[in-house]
Amino acid sequence: MATLAIRGGRILRSDMTVTEADVLVDRETGDIVELGAELAGDEELDAHGDLVMPGLVNAHTHVAMTLLRGHADDKPLDAWLREDVWPVEAALEPADIEAGAALGILEMIKSGTTTFADMYFEIDRTAEVVERAGLRAVLGHGAIAAGKDDVAARADIEESVEMARRLDGAAAGRISTAVMPHSLTTVTPELLELAATEAHDAGVPVHYHANETVDEVDPIVEEHGQRPVEWARDLGLCTEADFFAHGVHLDDREIDLLARTGTGVVHCPASNMKLASGMAPVQQLLDAGVPVGLGTDGAASNNDLDLFDELRDAAMLGKLAAADASAVAAPDAVSMATAGGADVLGLNAGRIEAGAKADLAVIDLDAPHLTPEHDVVSHLAYAARGSDVRHTVCDGTVLMRDREVLTLDEGAVMERAAARAAGLLERAGV
Numbered sequence: 398m399a400t401l402a403i404r405g406g407r408i409l410r411s412d413m414t415v416t417e418a419d420v421l422v423d424r425e426t427g428d429i430v431e432l433g434a435e436l437a438g439d440e441e442l443d444a445h446g447d448l449v450m451p452g453l454v455n456a457h458t459h460v461a462m463t464l465l466r467g468h469a470d471d472k473p474l475d476a477w478l479r480e481d482v483w484p485v486e487a488a489l490e491p492a493d494i495e496a497g498a499a500l501g502i503l504e505m506i507k508s509g510t511t512t513f514a515d516m517y518f519e520i521d522r523t524a525e526v527v528e529r530a531g532l533r534a535v536l537g538h539g540a541i542a543a544g545k546d547d548v549a550a551r552a553d554i555e556e557s558v559e560m561a562r563r564l565d566g567a568a569a570g571r572i573s574t575a576v577m578p579h580s581l582t583t584v585t586p587e588l589l590e591l592a593a594t595e596a597h598d599a600g601v602p603v604h605y606h607a608n609e610t611v612d613e614v615d616p617i618v619e620e621h622g623q624r625p626v627e628w629a630r631d632l633g634l635c636t637e638a639d640f641f642a643h644g645v646h647l648d649d650r651e652i653d654l655l656a657r658t659g660t661g662v663v664h665c666p667a668s669n670m671k672l673a674s675g676m677a678p679v680q681q682l683l684d685a686g687v688p689v690g691l692g693t694d695g696a697a698s699n700n701d702l703d704l705f706d707e708l709r710d711a712a713m714l715g716k717l718a719a720a721d722a723s724a725v726a727a728p729d730a731v732s733m734a735t736a737g738g739a740d741v742l743g744l745n746a747g748r749i750e751a752g753a754k755a756d757l758a759v760i761d762l763d764a765p766h767l768t769p770e771h772d773v774v775s776h777l778a779y780a781a782r783g784s785d786v787r788h789t790v791c792d793g794t795v796l797m798r799d800r801e802v803l804t805l806d807e808g809a810v811m812e813r814a815a816a817r818a819a820g821l822l823e824r825a826g827v
């Protein structure tokens with residue numbers, strides 16, 4: 398067994414207590430083997446003075462949208478998608494996806510994220526970058542019917558199914574997949590049903606956008622006399638494996654239904670604030686026992702992929718939504734960003750314990766904004782930033798050591814992404 402030992406630090410346990418322990422990892426299986434004192438490994442990572450926490454989980458993004466970062470700000474969802482995003486996306490080439498994904502993945506490694514779930518185009522290109530970069534990912538081709546005829550819309554769903562079948566288990570098991578119809582309003586009911594049947598037949602989840610804005614909820618209620626989540630359940634999109642992004646506008650019945658089905662919700666607080674979509678009832682979801690993870694959404698509606706920002710936003714917005722300062726307390730926000738996200742994605746990760754995946758972020762606590770140390774979990778929720786991450790480990794492999802990313806050439810990735818982004822906007826004529 399080839400091993401990695403992370404030595405001299407304290408670890409964050411899933412009950413949010415902190416204890417001194419070394420972490421021993423099997424580099425071949427990528428699993429945590431043992432926690433304890435004075436553990437030696439073939440390879441070692443120094444964690445003296447640091448906190449070893451589970452790698453963060455970005456459970457909903459469109460990673461190659463990093464190329465659109467700062468291109469279109471300060472608009473609501475519908476206008477933003479139709480006027481600014483979709484026209485540019487129409488000019489995307491496979492090489493753009495590769496460059497944008499590399500940029501986003503670089504940013505995630507540098508901020509301690511070890512897993513992301515991605516809905517986008519040309520997902521093969523993203524998979525290649527994931528393979529090289531060493532992260533874990535749940536990938537899916539985003540399929541949409543809006544603006545397409547029936548034949549093209551069906552072909553798009555079929556492509557999503559084909560991709561999900563083909564890529565599941567790629568990158569030595571670091572890649573899993575989902576069938577990803579874009580949303581409950583941009584894909585027809587027949588095709589949503591087809592997506593669910595085919596996904597479950599293939600043994601993969603369905604992932605989609607739901608209940609993001611009032612404008613998406615109202616038409617479903619008017620047309621079908623049902624709330625969107627009830628409608629989605631009847632179409633087969635709410636099994637325990639399935640998960641959707643946003644869930645901003647949910648009523649009590651929908652929350653109950655989600656608790657009963659075990660369907661996951663990915664809360665995207667920054668995107669919801671930036672597009673003024675609304676405030677998700679996060680504390681209510683947690684109280685009901687709904688699995689909740691956190692997502693950045695794409696970089697054009699955030700505008701970064703730093704999960705530490707997201708977990709702070711989740712804690713802040715959760716309090717505002719509940720009009721209660723005790724809502725979405727620090728430990729709950731940190732849990733959502735780690736074990737919560739892993740559970741939503743069906744992964745044995747997000748917890749530091751023997752047998753779990755060795756996906757870890759080592760945080761350097763020696764910084765002015767993390768001093769004094771009354772409560773480390775408070776710091777993680779309210780004061781830490783992605784740039785405090787010293788080492789990132791995924792699947793037992795060190796991806797970043799002392800802030801140097803080992804799997805990607807940082808300068809080259811940034812240069813290429815900037816060049817592709819400029820070319821993309823030029824081709825799109827904006």
Ligand SMILES: N[C@@H](CCSC[C@H]1O[C@@H](n2cnc3c(=O)[nH]cnc32)[C@H](O)[C@@H]1O)C(=O)O
Nearest residue numbers: 459482516517518539540541579606694695
């Ligand atoms: N195959 C589809 C692509 C869907 S990918 C996923 C899409 O979601 C878009 N997107 C990004 N953020 C959001 C959001 O918050 N809500 C809804 N869609 C979003 C993103 O720009 C992208 O077009 C097509 O032919 O258009």
Ligand SMILES: [Zn+2]
Nearest residue numbers: 606642694695
């Ligand atoms: Zn999204």
